[in-house]
Amino acid sequence: MTKRRMAIATVALLIANFMGGLDATIVNTALPAITSDLNGIRLIGWISSVFLLGTAVTTVLWGRVGEVIGNKLTFQISVVLFIVSSLIGGLSTNMLMLIIARAFMGIGAGGMVSIPFIIYADLYENPAERARALGWVTAFYTLSTVVGPLIGGWLVDTLSWHWVFFINLPIGIVSLLLLQFSYQEGARATNQTRFDYLGSGMLITTLVVLLFASDAIATNATQALILFIIGLALMVVFYQVEKRQSNALVPTELLKDWRIQSQNVIMFLINGFFIGYSVYAPMWSQGLLGTNATLGGLTQIAGSVLLLIGTRYTAHLMGKLPYKRIVMIGSFSVLLSALAMALATQFAPYWWLLVSGGFNGLGMGLSFTPMQVSLQDGVRRELISVSTTFGLLFRTLGQTFMSAIFGAVLSLSTASQVGGRVTTHMINQLTDASSARTLPQALLPQLHTILFNGIHLIMVTGLVLVVVAIVINLTRKEPVKQPR
Template identity: 90%
Template structure:
């Protein structure tokens, strides 16, 4: 494979990564308009969480499929599924239809974002070179998060929220065409390992049950407890089954390696706060400060720029500092963001959101790359693929479960405060600046107080997550680099 073909193939993968990042920020920007149009504040958490669930439950599966049929073909299938589902999402006329489309988009995204990381690990054996390559991945992702709010806000303000899904079609097709005509996969990418159907089914069942448990917090605590117990039982069964599988979906050796799994737990926790800020900062700007969708989306800009800076600088830090120290620097930056949002008052200015987002993005940029490299270099050669996808699974799970929990928290908080002249429908309208203009002006202060109470509670929970992540990073040991 020539250097030119390798460059084009890398660009194809980066474009897909750009599309994944664009979807995250552009949909978050459009959430207030979607909520208002489809009257869906009760189900708002599902727009993000069902997408993330689809990504989470298939991340490890896509890696195993790639081992069986080849990474190129697997990647192409996942991108096609993503863009077809995007078309359905753009045509949605109800929350249910949109949620189903988002689920299939998430399934496609699971392969679209995980398979490239496996390919990069094969292309770049040197950790520092791979860190720089991952820096380009983050650069493209960050570029999407910078332009995503601008594009999303413009589309919502000038056309409609439906177009935030339609935009994925041309981007996905370009990625597919570039990869098809440039990348030639070696035969060694495909294996004859028997697929672990039982383990896959148990993993999916476990995650689905636990997600429903997270969402049911808003409606039935008893049901939540029952689902949590069922989920834990399924988790135990999954572990038992994997112990006796010759070709386990997730080898028990990997599950028992705390030096590796502690990093996955940290990823889970800090990504939990990250999704809280990403989803609810635009709502804070529109609902509490009265900005339009464009300015709501711009709350992500400072974080996106500093995420890029943090990631690019990490490659240099990794040559000088232990990975654990770099992760601590990143976690402390995220902590500053969480503290800022927790201390923010209802009258906090717009720039306060930007500063908080900046610390959040910088911290994520510093923390992610060294942990991702360590997850690959800290295991045997034959475990690189599953360790990579399992790490991405934890990152996605942090966003998935906390998105559902945060949605339930907002729903509970809102339901406990509305009544009389204040209705849930009014709260739906408040989250979108264009529809909020039609609300009775005398009721706006009370409605905004209700929304603030819910958002403030979400940020407080996020702060606890970040503190736990810092504690785990303090007590963990760095995994030793394995020979190749």
């Protein structure tokens, strides 16, 4: 391939990466408007959680498909699935239709996230050139998280929330066309390694059952408990299955290594608070402070910028400080964010949300790079790939499950407070500044208090997650760097 064609192919993949990162923030900005329009405060957590679950459980499966039909075609199928599901999401007339569309968007995103890294290895055999290309991946993703809230807020204020999904169509089509006419895939080597279909099926089943258990907290505690017990039983079965597999999806040697898995648990917990802030800070801004969707989205900007700064500065720190100490610094930054949200009153100013978001983003940027490197350096060469993938799974699951649980917390809190002239539908309307204007003025103080109590409980729960993460980091031992 010529350098020009390689550059165009890289741009095609970067555009898809930008689209995936854009979705992470642009939809959160539109959630208040979606909640109001579709009367969906009860199911709001599913919009994020089902997308993240679809991404998490299919990432490794898309890689297997690429081995069979080729990475180029696999990537294109995943992008087509993503943009078609985006179209359906934008046309949704109820929450169920939107949630189903989001599930398929997540499945498509699983391929969009994983396959490009395989194609980069084909495009750039030289490690230095490949590293520069991967640097652009981080830059494009960070750019998408910065502009996402701005674009999302503008679309909601100017057009409607439907366009946060429609915007994926032209972006995805451009990516598909550029890759089609620039990238020529080489001959594939046949992979004789048997794929762990049984382990994959067990893992997906376990995660889906646990997600339903998380959501059922809001409606039926008994059902949630039963599903949770079933999920734990399936986890035991999954472990026993993997013990007997010669080519296990997740080797039990890795599962039993607490020095490695403690970092995955930390990432799960901190990502849990991260998704709580990302989803409910815009709702706080619009529902309690009365801002428009654009300002609601801007609550994410400080965090996105400082996330980039934290990530860049971490590389400098890693040559001077132990990884565990860097993680602790990052965790304390996230703790400051969680404390700010948990201690905020109903009348906290807008800038308070920005400061909290800034500490959150900086802490995330400082924490995860050293843990990701440690997950790779602390295992045998043969386990580097699965350790990396399993760490990605934990980060995604932290956002997936806590998104569902936070949605249940808000639903339970709201249901326990409404009554008389105040209805749940009014709370739905309150979360969007435009529909809030139609509410009875005399009821606004009571409505604000109900919404504040729900979001405050979410932030207190997030604070507990961060504290537990810090305790684990204080008591854990770092993995021993393995010889290469």
